[in-house]
Every structure is written in C-alpha cells, then in structure tokens.
Amino acid sequence: MNLKAIHNVYFIGIGGIGMSAIARYFSVNGKNVFGYDKTPSPITKKLEDIGVKIHFEDAVKNIPLSCLDIKTTLVVYTPAIPSTHQELNYFINNGFDILKRAEILGEITKTTLCLAVAGTHGKTTTSSILGHIMQPVKATSFLGGIAENYNSNLILGEDKITVVEADEFDRSFLKLSPNIACITSMDADHLDIYGENEMLQQSFREFANKVSDTLIVAKGLPLKGLTYAVNEDADYSAYNVKVGTGTYIFDVKTPTAIIKNIEFNLPGKHNMMNALAALAMADVYGIPLEDIKNQLKTFKGVQRRFSYKIKTENVVLIDDYAHHPTEINAVADSVREMYPNEKVLAVFQPHLFSRTKDFSDDFAKALSRFDELLLLDIYPARELPIKGITSSWLLDKVKVNNKMLVSKDKVSDQILKSVSKVVVILGAGDIGLLVDNIKDKLHKKYKN
Structure with missing residues (x-):
C-alpha cells in the first residue's frame, strides 16, 4: 500500500488506546483524520484538540463527504467493532481499502527498523520504557498506554526507527515485521480467541520466527533467544538489587559488559523485569549503556500501571x-x-x-x-x-x-x-x- 497516496484516514473505534496512537500519527503527518467511537473519552477529546473530527453515532450520514472518495481514503478499524456496524459495512460493500489496526501498524513500520515488544503481561510498560530510551535517536513509538513523560501514547520521532507494542489479541502481532523483539510472558489469556492455551503458545512461536535479527525472551520461556532475569544467570541479568521507597538500584550484566547502580523508579520486581527487557533491546540496537542508564532514571511510568x-x-x-x-x-x-x-x-x-x-x-x-x-x-x-x-x-x-x-x-x-x-x-x-x-x-x- 502506498500510504503517501492516502489523503483521508477514517478510524472506526478511534478512541481505543492503540487506534488513537495511529490516528495521532497520521494527523501530525498531515493526513486528514476522521473517526467514530461509541462514547466520548479523554482520549477522543485529545484527538479533537489537534483537529481530528470524531462523532459518536454509528450512521452512514455521519461519514464526511471527503471520505467517500475511494481513491484517497483508507479505513482502519479495531476487531472490537461488531460485524453489524453500519459505517464499517458501508465501506466494505463499496470496496474501500480497509485494514485492521495491526495491519496498518504493519504497513507503517515495515520500512523501518522495528523494535517490537510482545507478551501477555508487561508489554505496555516495557515498550514505553524502550520508547523513552530510544527517544534520543528519534524513534517513533506506538504505545498501548499513556506514557507519563510525554502524556501521550505516541512518541513522535522520525521514520527510520519504530518501537511498537506487539499485541497477541486476534493474532495481531503476526502482521508486524520486527527486526529486534522481546517476549515478556506467554501466560494463558484470550482463550475466547484462541480456544486453548497451546494455540496461544503457537502464535508466540510464529511471532518469534518473524524476528529478522535478535529475539530476547524472559528466562524460562520455551523459546530460543537472548535471555533476561533478575537475580538469576541469564544473558542480561539484574543483581545486587537494593530497594528504596518506590526506587530500585541495581547492577546489570550484559553479554559484553557490566553497568552499575542503575536507578529505576517504578515499584515491583515485574517492573524491574520490564526495565531489563527494554535495556536488553536498546543494547542490542546499539544505544550506549550509560545513555540507557540515564534514560531509565528519568522514566516516570505509564498511566494506570501502578x-x-x-x-x-x-x-x-x-x-x-x-x-x-x-x-x-x-x-x-x-x-x-x-x-x-x-x-x-x-x-x-x-x-x-x-x-x-x-x-x-x-x-x-x-x-x-x-x-x-x-x-x-x-x-x-x-x-x-x-x-x-x-x-x-x-x-x-x-x-x-x-x-x-x-x-x-x-x-x-x-x-x-x-x-x-x-x-x-x-x-x-x-x-x-x-x-x-x-x-x-x-x-x-x-x-x-
């Protein structure tokens, strides 16, 4: 798909956390962005504040005239939208280009060096930490939560490097082409989609096989890749952990170096694991360890994550x-x-x-x-x-x-x-x- 030929992008379910990041991306890149959502929210209000036109009644009459041009309009929808949705069916019946959220994210990132974070838990925080670490090299990050440092689910950079949250729901992450990826966890979830846990596990194996450069996995997962762990032997290992009031200070051993006295201000061992995963991905990319250390110290967290x-x-x-x-x-x-x-x-x-x-x-x-x-x-x-x-x-x-x-x-x-x-x-x-x-x-x- 030639995204440069698209003038109008119409989002069905624009208020979703992942959808809104892509909508914001297109808006700041000069596209005309419109959308539907079921109810107003702080997310839709922020989009409206930057000029995105949104309505909250599912009716074909609400589709702007400019979006009825099949040659210049792309439609993006979330799988959460019901099959009876009137606007979605109008676009389907009239032959418009229609992509799921994961498909358009795949289109945006396929020509970039893509760092993708997958896992049934921890991917939003890990990708947000990684996006913060990668901000000095002008990565564009699509997040599944609102990063406190930026008050946004989009960290806008340039078009050479992207950080994405790779969502296993509906097998969405199989639409991505990651160069460097991390898998934080593979616990049973979304069994309404997968039916049984083995099918979920298989989808993670398929995702792992799509990684073109380096796969990083939490130690203990049944996948081959560089491993990370806290107080255990691994390719990336955090140790000498000291706990303050909501702050961790720890050392990290990488495959080639040791870095001491990293400060990280989110509580919980799981968040230290998230920080370690992000460190490993940034290190594999080539960010100097001292720069990673400095960025970890200034990371403020993600809204609704502790x-x-x-x-x-x-x-x-x-x-x-x-x-x-x-x-x-x-x-x-x-x-x-x-x-x-x-x-x-x-x-x-x-x-x-x-x-x-x-x-x-x-x-x-x-x-x-x-x-x-x-x-x-x-x-x-x-x-x-x-x-x-x-x-x-x-x-x-x-x-x-x-x-x-x-x-x-x-x-x-x-x-x-x-x-x-x-x-x-x-x-x-x-x-x-x-x-x-x-x-x-x-x-x-x-x-x-």
Whole structure:
C-alpha cells in the first residue's frame, strides 16, 4: 500500500488506546483524520484538540463527504467493532481499502527498523520504557498506554526507527515485521480467541520466527533467544538489587559488559523485569549503556500501571490496569513490598465473561491477598453474558472476610468507609473513569 497516496484516514473505534496512537500519527503527518467511537473519552477529546473530527453515532450520514472518495481514503478499524456496524459495512460493500489496526501498524513500520515488544503481561510498560530510551535517536513509538513523560501514547520521532507494542489479541502481532523483539510472558489469556492455551503458545512461536535479527525472551520461556532475569544467570541479568521507597538500584550484566547502580523508579520486581527487557533491546540496537542508564532514571511510568493518584501519610491511592490473575498478583507483590504493615483495600472490575470463567480460581487466589475487596460487575467489552458467570459467583470463591459487591455509583462511598490506608483500583474496563472522583473524595475526607 502506498500510504503517501492516502489523503483521508477514517478510524472506526478511534478512541481505543492503540487506534488513537495511529490516528495521532497520521494527523501530525498531515493526513486528514476522521473517526467514530461509541462514547466520548479523554482520549477522543485529545484527538479533537489537534483537529481530528470524531462523532459518536454509528450512521452512514455521519461519514464526511471527503471520505467517500475511494481513491484517497483508507479505513482502519479495531476487531472490537461488531460485524453489524453500519459505517464499517458501508465501506466494505463499496470496496474501500480497509485494514485492521495491526495491519496498518504493519504497513507503517515495515520500512523501518522495528523494535517490537510482545507478551501477555508487561508489554505496555516495557515498550514505553524502550520508547523513552530510544527517544534520543528519534524513534517513533506506538504505545498501548499513556506514557507519563510525554502524556501521550505516541512518541513522535522520525521514520527510520519504530518501537511498537506487539499485541497477541486476534493474532495481531503476526502482521508486524520486527527486526529486534522481546517476549515478556506467554501466560494463558484470550482463550475466547484462541480456544486453548497451546494455540496461544503457537502464535508466540510464529511471532518469534518473524524476528529478522535478535529475539530476547524472559528466562524460562520455551523459546530460543537472548535471555533476561533478575537475580538469576541469564544473558542480561539484574543483581545486587537494593530497594528504596518506590526506587530500585541495581547492577546489570550484559553479554559484553557490566553497568552499575542503575536507578529505576517504578515499584515491583515485574517492573524491574520490564526495565531489563527494554535495556536488553536498546543494547542490542546499539544505544550506549550509560545513555540507557540515564534514560531509565528519568522514566516516570505509564498511566494506570501502578499509578500513584494520592501518596500521603494518611492514605495511598493506586490505579492499575491489571485484569489477569498474574497482573493482580504483581500489584499485590508491589503493594506488600512498599507497604508491608498496612491494610490494603482492592477495588476490582473483572474484564470479560470468558476471562472470568477461564481463570476464576486464579482470580480468587489473587484477590484473596488483599485485606478488603470491593467487586464490581463484569465489564463485558465485546462479549455477551455467559450463564452463571457473574461477579457474585466469583466473590463466593474469594477468601477475604471483608468483601462485597458494589455498583459503580456506590464505589466512592464504600471506599470512604474503609479503614485501609492503601486503596488499589484494578481493571481494564471503565473503572478508570471512576478514579478522579474517588481521588477527590479521599482528599476531602483526609483534609477534615
């Protein structure tokens, strides 16, 4: 596809975190960008602020006249869009060029030196760290979260080097052509798409085979590549780890060198692993280790990845995107490491009926690690309900004495009744939209 011949890019599902990064990329590169999304959000507002035209009603009449030119218009859609979508069907029936998000990302990056981060957990934080490390060499980074350093999911650089988050959902990452890649994890997930874990594992093997230069993998994964680990022997190994208040200081052994006293300001061993993966990728590319060290020290994190919203003597509010048992366990590990003597309240919104069903026992064990639990209804996203799979059913499995179901409009009130010093908001649905209100009410409570 000749992207230079495209004047108009029309996004269906433009408010998605991955879609919006590509929309922003095209907009700042001089294309006319338009789109549909189901509801307004802070992401769509930011796009509108830079001139992107967005509407929120699925109707063919809302498609701008300029986008009806089949020769100059490209349509990009997310797999989360239902097959009954009127606008999508109009474009399909009239023969427009239509690409999934992963396909257009593949088109953008195929002529670049592409560094891709894959894995069922950790890829957003790892790719954001890597994008920050690669910023001095003017890499363009497409991220699956909002990097705090840039307040954006796009780090705009030049067109020679790209950093991308390689998403395994819908086998999307097989559309990429990575030169250097990392795989952080291969835990069972997306079984509504893959059917069984072996099919997911196979897709990661196929992705690994697409890497043209160097593959880097977390030690223990059943793949051949350079390995990385914390306090274990590996090609890239972090050791002499010292823990401060939310800060790690550690040394790293690479295949050719040792670098000492790296400072990294995100809590949790899983985040140290993410930093190590990004370091390894940048080192393979050729960034000097001292420059990598300097960039790691200044990395501020990713919104909704163990994001501190309040951090005072009286109360701590943390917001995290965790929606899989492994991710919830990682948050629990971090909280217990940072606040070993404090009571912790978790507020969790399950994401997808199928994921709740497939991992119910693991969810129950992970959620049982907190002192109190408020559980919201399951966020359906792209799914219809599954009979018998409810938050009440999941709550019965959780071994926490102080636990209850709560509606979104009552969450703040219940949090205010808690005696826990640490409050953790967890989930990948729309629970993130509640955080600012919770933050405001906690501020008011502890000012009195």
